[in-house]
Amino acid sequence: MTADPLHRDRYSRQAILPGIGESGQQSLAMAHAVVVGCGALGCGIIDQLARAGVGHLTLIDRDVVEWSNLQRQTLFDEADARSGQPKAIAAQRRAGAINSSLNISAQIADLNHENAVSLVVGNARPDLILDGTDNFETRYLLNDLAVTRNIPLIYGGVIARRGMQMTIRPGHGPCLRCVFPEPSSNGETETCDTAGVLGAAVSIVSSLQAAAAIDLIVDPARDFRPSLTEFDLATTRFRSIDLSNLATPQARAGCICCGKARYEFLSGERTRPAVTLCGRGAFQIPAGPSRIDLSRLASNVARVSPVTANEFFVRIIPREGVEMTVFADSRAVVRGTANEGEARALYDRYVGA
Numbered sequence: 001m002t003a004d005p006l007h008r009d010r011y012s013r014q015a016i017l018p019g020i021g022e023s024g025q026q027s028l029a030m031a032h033a034v035v036v037g038c039g040a041l042g043c044g045i046i047d048q049l050a051r052a053g054v055g056h057l058t059l060i061d062r063d064v065v066e067w068s069n070l071q072r073q074t075l076f077d078e079a080d081a082r083s084g085q086p087k088a089i090a091a092q093r094r095a096g097a098i099n100s101s102l103n104i105s106a107q108i109a110d111l112n113h114e115n116a117v118s119l120v121v122g123n124a125r126p127d128l129i130l131d132g133t134d135n136f137e138t139r140y141l142l143n144d145l146a147v148t149r150n151i152p153l154i155y156g157g158v159i160a161r162r163g164m165q166m167t168i169r170p171g172h173g174p175c176l177r178c179v180f181p182e183p184s185s186n187g188e189t190e191t192c193d194t195a196g197v198l199g200a201a202v203s204i205v206s207s208l209q210a211a212a213a214i215d216l217i218v219d220p221a222r223d224f225r226p227s228l229t230e231f232d233l234a235t236t237r238f239r240s241i242d243l244s245n246l247a248t249p250q251a252r253a254g255c256i257c258c259g260k261a262r263y264e265f266l267s268g269e270r271t272r273p274a275v276t277l278c279g280r281g282a283f284q285i286p287a288g289p290s291r292i293d294l295s296r297l298a299s300n301v302a303r304v305s306p307v308t309a310n311e312f313f314v315r316i317i318p319r320e321g322v323e324m325t326v327f328a329d330s331r332a333v334v335r336g337t338a339n340e341g342e343a344r345a346l347y348d349r350y351v352g353a
């Protein structure tokens with residue numbers, strides 16, 4: 001720990017906490033955390049870890065800042081939305097302004113099975129991975145990566161006024177697929193873009209994630225009790241579900257990931273096929289494994305965007321000049337977008353990954 005009095009003063013209220021101290025502060029300064037997704041959860045996590053003095057942060061995100069982000073994505077401002085700054089870059093700049101002593105790197109990338117190892121693990125294994133993503137495919141990919149590389153993963157999820165958090169410690173408790181074996185099928189789940197999300201609910205989940213990260217860094221050997229915390233602000237009900245029963249190797253034997261060692265998302269086996277160009281300014285998202293309930297999708301989307309539907313397809317207008325047609329087999333054609341990444345992002349936003 002540096003003897004710099006300003007440095008000491010900065011962390012004084014945290015270092016006096018039982019269980020942290022100067023040595024905990026030193027551990028935080030030496031730690032490397034990878035935050036995947038710099039959206040709502042990512043912003044909250046990054047803000048808190050930067051202020052807490054986590055010395056090395058790697059930030060990964062594929063999107064740019066939009067006006068609809070400002071209500072809950074606390075690292076961004078109007079200038080970022082106006083100029084369409086990449087979120088990873090805007091978050092890096094803001095976190096660096098909060099705490100200039102940190103080493104913060106930013107990657108503008110869509111994390112997938114081909115680049116996940118190099119983006120997350122890179123040249124040096126990080127101490128932990130924080131999930132700030134918004135889709136299950138990427139979450140399961142991170143879970144595969146965490147289990148194969150023995151890296152703790154701090155999962156968080158939020159929608160509407162509800163949220164949940166779970167810390168995954170490979171070898172010490174259940175992985176994400178022990179608890180949620182399969183992603184919900186396309187069109188069956190709501191997304192934050194169709195169901196909405198309260199900024200206050202986001203802050204709770206990102207705080208639970210940041211607290212779990214700090215605890216893990218400060219004392220990795222501490223007694224670990226696997227649990228899932230969930231809440232609903234509509235009823236102000238919080239509960240913690242004890243997952244100790246899933247902690248034994250016998251209990252995990254049936255898990256396809258940490259029990260059977262089949263890493264379907266990291267191997268690419270379960271990855272959605274690539275987006276293809278179909279005609280001028282149009283991209284096709286190929287069909288996934290499950291069919292879509294079109295009437296349910298139409299009613300979810302109708303709350304936020306113009307939509308027309310019939311028995312064959314749902315046509316969504318995300319913004320003027322852009323049109324996405326989703327078919328019952330989960331295939332979609334997106335017209336009027338600039339690139340395939342945007343086509344995929346629109347699909348994830350409205351249909352869900």
Ligand SMILES: [Zn+2]
Pocket residue numbers: 174175176177178179252255256257258259
């Ligand atoms: Zn598992």
